[in-house]
Amino acid sequence: MEKWQDNKAWFLILPATIIVAFSAIIPLMTVVNYSIQDIFGPGEAVYVGMEWFRDMLGNYRLHDALWRQFLFSGLVLLIEIPLGVLIALAMPKRGWGVSACLVTLALPLVIPWNVIGTIWIIFTRPDIGLFGVGINSLNLLSVPFDHTAKPLYAWITLLAMEVWHWTPLVALLAYAGLRSIPEAYYQAAKIDGASKWATFFYIQLPKMRGVLTIAVLLRWMDSFLIYAEPFALTGGGPGNSTTFLSIYLVKLATMQFDLGPAAAFSLIYFLIVLLFSFIFYQALLNVGRGEKT
Amino acid sequence: MKIQKKTIALSIYFILLILPIYWMLNMSLRTNADILANFALYPADITFKNYIKIFTDPTWYSGYINAMIYVCMNTVMSLAFALPAAYAFSRYKFLGDGQMFFWFLTNRMAPPAVFLLPYLQLYSTINLMDTCLAVALAHCLFNVPLAIWILEGFMSGIPKEIDETAFIDGYSFPRFFVTIFIPLIRAGVGVTAFFCFMFSWVELLFARTLTITDAKPITATMTRTISATGLDWGLLAAAGVLTIVPGALVIWFVRNYLAKGFALGRV
Numbered sequence: 001m002e003k004w005q006d007n008k009a010w011f012l013i014l015p016a017t018i019i020v021a022f023s024a025i026i027p028l029m030t031v032v033n034y035s036i037q038d039i040f041g042p043g044e045a046v047y048v049g050m051e052w053f054r055d056m057l058g059n060y061r062l063h064d065a066l067w068r069q070f071l072f073s074g075l076v077l078l079i080e081i082p083l084g085v086l087i088a089l090a091m092p093k094r095g096w097g098v099s100a101c102l103v104t105l106a107l108p109l110v111i112p113w114n115v116i117g118t119i120w121i122i123f124t125r126p127d128i129g130l131f132g133v134g135i136n137s138l139n140l141l142s143v144p145f146d147h148t149a150k151p152l153y154a155w156i157t158l159l160a161m162e163v164w165h166w167t168p169l170v171a172l173l174a175y176a177g178l179r180s181i182p183e184a185y186y187q188a189a190k191i192d193g194a195s196k197w198a199t200f201f202y203i204q205l206p207k208m209r210g211v212l213t214i215a216v217l218l219r220w221m222d223s224f225l226i227y228a229e230p231f232a233l234t235g236g237g238p239g240n241s242t243t244f245l246s247i248y249l250v251k252l253a254t255m256q257f258d259l260g261p262a263a264a265f266s267l268i269y270f271l272i273v274l275l276f277s278f279i280f281y282q283a284l285l286n287v288g289r290g291e292k293t
Numbered sequence: 294m295k296i297q298k299k300t301i302a303l304s305i306y307f308i309l310l311i312l313p314i315y316w317m318l319n320m321s322l323r324t325n326a327d328i329l330a331n332f333a334l335y336p337a338d339i340t341f342k343n344y345i346k347i348f349t350d351p352t353w354y355s356g357y358i359n360a361m362i363y364v365c366m367n368t369v370m371s372l373a374f375a376l377p378a379a380y381a382f383s384r385y386k387f388l389g390d391g392q393m394f395f396w397f398l399t400n401r402m403a404p405p406a407v408f409l410l411p412y413l414q415l416y417s418t419i420n421l422m423d424t425c426l427a428v429a430l431a432h433c434l435f436n437v438p439l440a441i442w443i444l445e446g447f448m449s450g451i452p453k454e455i456d457e458t459a460f461i462d463g464y465s466f467p468r469f470f471v472t473i474f475i476p477l478i479r480a481g482v483g484v485t486a487f488f489c490f491m492f493s494w495v496e497l498l499f500a501r502t503l504t505i506t507d508a509k510p511i512t513a514t515m516t517r518t519i520s521a522t523g524l525d526w527g528l529l530a531a532a533g534v535l536t537i538v539p540g541a542l543v544i545w546f547v548r549n550y551l552a553k554g555f556a557l558g559r560v
Contacts, residue, residue, distance in 0.1 A: 012377040016437050019430075090299045118515060122313075122320055232516060249404075266407040269407055273404055
């Protein structure tokens with residue numbers, strides 16, 4: 001669709017720009033302000049230049065949180081994408097089952113994020129949780145299961161929670177992609193005698209490329225910002241073993257009240273996210289183009 | 294045989310999906326003493342005491358009211374600001390359109406934790422701390438961009454000839470927009486409203502930071518109970534079950550658009 005060329009369209013996006021700028025630009029400028037000063041109290045601040053940035057870039061806790069974050073987001077993608085595609089492939093194509101599946105899949109997606117954490121505390125606690133009591137009664141583990149006691153268990157619980165929470169999103173997207181494939185493609189494959197694998201690799205997977213790109217990017221971005229679920233479930237512990245970037249930043253900012261370093265950290269974090277957003281944007285534009293042509 | 298295997302695997306997945314929610318429902322129907330004393334797969338004698346407490350104790354039920362207020366305010370604001378903007382992006386080429394579209398997206402992707410400190414200062418300066426309006430405004434940060442993206446997807450599906458015909462027929466832009474265009478994309482508006490509602494409802498960090506007592510939403514009330522001593526699991530579970538209800542009630546209506554909404558209108 002050819003668009004009209006008219007700069008007066010700016011008047012239409014002006015209200016939205018102002019309201020988002022109020023919530024985005026002003027706070028960001030405040031962060032920049034904090035990041036180059038040492039603030040002792042109201043009206044007492046000293047310009048310190050790049051000191052906080054040097055501090056934070058050399059801070060081993062930040063490095064740890066960053067690697068933990070990459071590991072977590074990577075694992076999330078490795079589990080959720082294949083699982084979501086498998087679910088979408090197994091879902092019924094017509095009948096009452098379709099609506100039932102879609103509604104059930106969407107259920108975890110509309111639960112408040114910290115309630116997700118609460119659900120999983122209740123579900124996995126070794127004294128009252130179905131999973132905790134169940135796995136401990138089997139006596140398979142050398143150390144009884146308790147997600148607050150051992151980092152490995154905390155990670156397993158967090159990953160299970162994350163996969164439970166967001167795999168439905170991948171499945172919904174993959175299913176939408178599958179539904180857009182015309183029946184004629186499958187008939188052609190059948191006439192050619194294509195196997196199930198061939199159908200998957202040469203018809204279904206290429207046709208799902210667009211939605212899967214979105215799924216990968218959304219899951220990568222959103223797991224990169226994760227805060228409420230691990231906050232409710234583990235609080236970043238035991239020790240610092242599940243302290244991801246957002247949790248560490250909130251700890252630094254509100255508990256220790258180190259404004260300068262926290263602001264410098266915020267900007268570094270923001271730049272990383274901005275970089276990913278740009279990749280995301282380019283990929284999204286290509287997805288749109290692929291569908292139109 | 295093959296189809297059966299597939300159905301069995303899918304059924305197992307859906308059982309696993311429901312199980313944690315079922316477990317919370319189970320807990321919410323039992324008293325705390327019962328939960329701690331006996332391990333039971335289903336509530337032996339069902340009690341609604343936890344729910345009655347939530348509906349009669351203002352520290353609990355006011356959390357739901359506050360959350361509802363700011364979520365509704367945010368949904369209306371997001372739609373009002375996003376509708377004209379989405380129209381501009383779907384119909385016009387203008388200076389910096391690509392950059393602006395990208396800038397909106399970055400705000401949907403920005404980590405809320407980054408904005409935490411400045412928000413405290415900003416909202417105290419303009420005297421909005423601990424009000425529902427503050428949370429509604431803060432949630433615009435990610436909901437206005439989301440709404441623009443989803444609506445733009447729906448609007449691009451409407452042929453431009455409709456606009457041209459209406460303008461030739463002498464419609465002014467506002468009249469065309471309200472009486473012709475919005476009714477054409479009403480499904481899209483409904484879906485967008487659902488997603489604004491939902492993302493505002495599930496958010497915790499801003500809602501918890503910008504409220505103290507008067508406007509405290511239920512999600513924040515729940516995190517504060519976790520840290521308190523003598524945790525009442527039954528009560529917490531009942532509060533959790535009630536937070537799922539609003540979303541669960543409306544999923545049915547948007548079930549065919551869920552993928553589109555979660556993918557920012559790009560499917």
